[in-house]
């Protein structure tokens with residue numbers, strides 16, 4: 001189903017299922033011979049969501065090679081390494097921010113991110129998680145059922161990021177006079193271009209001097225053949241349907257020209273540094289993923305970290 005302005009989801013459907021997909025990739029990465037991440041909550045969370053396709057993949061009962069489409073540059077097989085590299089990038093970002101004395105972290109679009117439960121945080125750290133209500137509720141309840149407890153003060157903010165989330169975040173206790181470390185991991189592609197800009201404006205307005213932001217940016221799409229990209233993503237999920245999971249990736253994202261994240265942030269007063277996925281993989285000793293410049297391969301994604309001067 002195509003997106004609408006007020007659509008909502010749980011972790012088995014629509015955009016919510018992408019959170020389960022990336023958690024399944026973290027579960028597999030966690031079980032690698034020489035793992036670069038350890039997310040012990042990923043597999044139990046995926047299992048609890050109950051999408052058989054992801055549960056079997058995470059458990060090693062379904063091989064990516066049996067599901068991937070030869071002609072698409074998007075491959076399930078690439079996801080564990082890509083998500084391991086991405087997880088390290090955002091983990092390191094939060095660790096550095098905490099070392100620099102920042103004591104408020106905001107995870108925008110938290111999905112099944114278990115950082116509040118698995119990372120070592122300073123004793124006086126507050127972590128805010130924002131996502132749609134059903135997503136927030138599911139993760140909190142499932143982890144509590146598993147006996148897991150947050151390792152920081154955790155404040156959940158169940159709201160759609162197209163609504164007035166800044167007010168909800170302030171009501172939940174964010175102190176806009178103290179610096180904040182923000183992450184937006186796997187989010188921008190699911191927001192319309194104008195909503196991405198508004199989100200960065202709002203983050204900036206809520207950020208004191210010295211705040212930090214790390215985000216994953218949709219690659220430049222100006223040269224992309226959108227119909228071809230959509231077709232490649234349709235081929236991916238056609239195979240998934242054969243394995244029992246009825247899902248359509250091609251409907252979830254927003255096309256249209258997007259502001260360049262680095263320039264947009266720099267104009268708002270942030271000093272921004274970008275790293276391509278290829279660099280994140282190499283930094284972690286992980287094998288390269290072929291780049292294709294078609295907006296479909298995860299290898300084309302760029303990761304930014306930024307610091308604000310006000």
Ligand SMILES: C[S@@+](CC[C@H](N)C(=O)[O-])C[C@H]1O[C@@H](n2cnc3c(N)ncnc32)[C@H](O)[C@@H]1O
Nearest residue numbers: 018019109110111131132160161162185186190
């Ligand atoms: C690919 S998942 C990433 C989840 C998490 N950041 C991670 O990396 O594990 C995308 C997440 O974005 C959230 N999301 C997308 N659009 C949103 C919106 N408008 N409001 C709230 N959450 C949104 C989804 O619910 C989902 O949890």
